[in-house]
Amino acid sequence: MKKNLPLIAGITIPLLLILFVAGSIYLPGLFTKPKYNFLYVSGADYGPAYFVTNGQLNENITTSTLNIEREYPTGSQPQLFLYDVSKNQSEEISFADAQKLSLNTNPQSPDGFEIVSGSGGGGFFPFAYSPSDGYNTKYLEGHNVSKRLNIPDQGNYYYNFTFLGWITNQ
Amino acid sequence: MEKNEAVQYIKEVAAQKVLTKEEAVAAYDEGAGTRPGSKDLVLIKKLGIAEILYYIGGAIVFLGIAILVWQNWSTLSFPTRLIATLGAAVGAYILGYIFGREEKFETIGSAFYLISALVLPIGLYVLFDNAGFDTGSAGVQSLISGIALAVFLLSYAALRKNIFTLFSIIFSTWFFFDLTNFMVAGNPLFGWSFFEYRVLVAGISYLLIGYAFSKSEKSSLSGFLYGFGILGFLGAALALGGWSPAQNVFWELIFPGLALATLFTSVYLKAKSFLTFGSLFLMAYILKITGEYFTSGLGWPLALVLAGLMLIAVGYLYVYLKKKYSLE
Numbered sequence: 001m002k003k004n005l006p007l008i009a010g011i012t013i014p015l016l017l018i019l020f021v022a023g024s025i026y027l028p029g030l031f032t033k034p035k036y037n038f039l040y041v042s043g044a045d046y047g048p049a050y051f052v053t054n055g056q057l058n059e060n061i062t063t064s065t066l067n068i069e070r071e072y073p074t075g076s077q078p079q080l081f082l083y084d085v086s087k088n089q090s091e092e093i094s095f096a097d098a099q100k101l102s103l104n105t106n107p108q109s110p111d112g113f114e115i116v117s118g119s120g121g122g123g124f125f126p127f128a129y130s131p132s133d134g135y136n137t138k139y140l141e142g143h144n145v146s147k148r149l150n151i152p153d154q155g156n157y158y159y160n161f162t163f164l165g166w167i168t169n170q
Numbered sequence: 171m172e173k174n175e176a177v178q179y180i181k182e183v184a185a186q187k188v189l190t191k192e193e194a195v196a197a198y199d200e201g202a203g204t205r206p207g208s209k210d211l212v213l214i215k216k217l218g219i220a221e222i223l224y225y226i227g228g229a230i231v232f233l234g235i236a237i238l239v240w241q242n243w244s245t246l247s248f249p250t251r252l253i254a255t256l257g258a259a260v261g262a263y264i265l266g267y268i269f270g271r272e273e274k275f276e277t278i279g280s281a282f283y284l285i286s287a288l289v290l291p292i293g294l295y296v297l298f299d300n301a302g303f304d305t306g307s308a309g310v311q312s313l314i315s316g317i318a319l320a321v322f323l324l325s326y327a328a329l330r331k332n333i334f335t336l337f338s339i340i341f342s343t344w345f346f347f348d349l350t351n352f353m354v355a356g357n358p359l360f361g362w363s364f365f366e367y368r369v370l371v372a373g374i375s376y377l378l379i380g381y382a383f384s385k386s387e388k389s390s391l392s393g394f395l396y397g398f399g400i401l402g403f404l405g406a407a408l409a410l411g412g413w414s415p416a417q418n419v420f421w422e423l424i425f426p427g428l429a430l431a432t433l434f435t436s437v438y439l440k441a442k443s444f445l446t447f448g449s450l451f452l453m454a455y456i457l458k459i460t461g462e463y464f465t466s467g468l469g470w471p472l473a474l475v476l477a478g479l480m481l482i483a484v485g486y487l488y489v490y491l492k493k494k495y496s497l498e
Contacts, residue, residue, distance in 0.1 A: 003385075010378030014346050017371045021353050021360075118356025137356045146359040 028145040034085045036109040039098060039164040042079050042151075049078035050095075052165050055102045059095060081152075082167070085140065089150050103165025113142035115149070115163055224281035231262075232288035239292065248300045256293025262286040270331065280333045287337045290318050308351035315344040332388055339379070339395070343372055363418075366406045373402030384439070397443040400432060404451040414462045425455055433487065437495045449488040456480045 039057070041050055051058055057080075080098050081090040108114045118137035138149040138161055151161055183189045189197075235258055239251055246254070262285035270279030294314040295305050303310045319341040326334035350368055354360040376399030384392040411422040429452040436444030456477050464473040 004382065006378045007382035010375045010382060013378070014342075014371055014375050017368065018346070018350060018353070021350055024359075025353060025357065116358045118358060139356075139358055141358060144359070146357050148355070148357070 025146075028143070029147055032143045032145045034109065034113045034140055034142070034147070035111045036104075036113070036166040036168070037085055038083050038109070038115070038166050039093070039101060039103060040081050040083060040090075040151075041162045041164055042081060042160055050080070050098075050164060052103050052105050055104065055165075055168075057095070057098045057101065057103060057164065080164075083149065083151075088147070090152055101165075101167050102169035104168050105165045107163070109142075109166045110168065111142075113140050115139070116141045116146075118148075221277045224277050225284060228281035228284040229288070231285050235289055236292060239296070248296075251296045252293065252300075255289055255296050259286045259290040259293045262289065267329075270329070280331075283331075283333050283337075287318070287322065287340075290321065291315070294318070308348055308355065312345065312348040312352045315341055315348050319345050332391070335388060336391060336394070339376075339391075346372060363410060366409045369402045370406035370410070373399045373404075373406060375399075377403065381439070393441075393443065396439070396441045397447075400444055400447045404429065404432065404447055408451060408455060408458070411458070413458075417462070422459070426452065429455060433491065437491060440495070442492070445488060445491055449484050452484050453481050456484070 043049070049060055051060055080093050080095060082093045082098070082101075083090050104110065116139050118139055138151050140147045140149055180189075180194065184191075184194070235254060239246065239254055243251070262282045266279045266282035266286060268279070269275040269282060272279075291314050294317060298310050298314065299305050305311070305314075319338060322334045322337040322341060325331070326338055347368060350364075354364065376395045380392040380395030380399055383389055383395065407421060407425055407428055410418055411425055412418045429448050432444050432448035433452070436442065436448060460473045460477040464476070
């Protein structure tokens with residue numbers, strides 16, 4: 001046993017790192033849970049289709065018209081989504097319903113979370129990887145927790161996600 | 171000599187404790203020309219020109235297969251691609267096994283195992299690509315490296331050949347990086363420094379395994395493990411120090427200690443790679459720190475003079491230790 005100690009340690013150390021990574025990804029999420037849902041828009045190639053004033057959503061008529069007139073393929077048309085953090089899923093919402101929401105446009109939620117982009121890959125050959133969704137992946141990050149968001153791919157890489165505000169009246 | 175006389179002589183020698191049982195068995199094996207147990211000379215004996223040519227030939231066969239598939243990807247059908255890659259890997263493995271059974275063809279057998287190890291991942295890529303998987307994703311790469319690792323670990327367990335130890339180490343390293351890539355994906359909590367920490371851990375692991383092997387019949391693998399291990403360890407430790415203003419003070423402060431410890435460990439382990447990489451990284455550290463902190467305060471020319479003197483000192487230390495302790 002003593003003779004094989006360096007060999008055992010040499011094999012165990014990378015395994016411990018793997019366990020540490022698994023623990024640091026999955027464990028904090030069990031104890032720290034974000035509370036605030038948020039509203040976002042997907043699409044809108046011609047600039048912001050919606051904006052928030054005094055905590056309420058408004059439509060930018062000019063860009064909305066442009067987006068419709070140019071007949072961009074499905075997915076480029078701006079669509080509003082409510083993200084439910086407890087279910088970790090998006091739900092499309094109409095403009096009329098979204099207007100009833102009270103929104104906080106601060107990048108950081110009242111409970112200390114913010115939405116950040118994932119990294120677009122890393123490493124070098126042959127240890128390189130390229131996540132299929134790359135930068136477009138969004139994470140809810142805060143309190144040393146980083147939770148991957150299930151943002152449906154609307155087929156629009158650059159305008160797939162535009163944050164509008166944290167919902168404070170739900 | 172009569173059989174009975176020989177047996178009687180052995181009894182007498184054993185009674186006088188002139189010869190141990192192991193020495194007697196070894197002498198018998200040597201005389202009879204039989205191979206003791208699992209003695210495997212590949213990667214143990216020094217490579218001659220013929221052996222080097224076998225391995226170069228194996229690597230060229232791999233290149234030929236890779237280029238064939240790459241250049242004719244669109245024209246080759248899936249079964250042809252699969253036969254040219256996975257089929258070739260399986261075929262080379264079988265040939266390796268057949269040749270490996272005879273001691274005089276063992277190195278040729280190892281060259282075929284080398285072809286198999288190099289072509290197997292390409293064959294698996296072809297297979298997964300045809301099945302519709304994203305072969306660039308960390309998940310599929312983990313699967314490919316994991317399968318290759320399992321193949322060569324099982325091969326080692328069954329055939330006890332040193333070459334499978336080498337392949338298992340290489341594929342386990344690949345698997346380690348890909349699995350952690352898969353787990354982390356694009357998680358922003360794990361930035362570029364996480365990659366450096368993984369290299370650091372892989373380096374430490376190589377060093378420990380190299381040390382364990384140095385005391386066994388796999389001692390010829392120690393040089394390879396020490397070389398890549400210390401390169402990864404010191405390279406990652408230096409990179410973790412970062413660059414001002416985003417530097418990591420802990421790693422910047424601890425690095426000269428690590429480099430000096432490496433130099434002195436080279437004497438204990440009789441490992442030239444420790445001495446070489448320890449000296450090179452100490453020089454790199456001196457240049458890095460000079461460029462990072464001393465270009466404005468002392469002035470660039472004076473900083474260069476000091477750095478140059480320190481490099482001469484490190485160079486002298488390298489030559490001194492190498493000569494004094496006959497490190498080869």
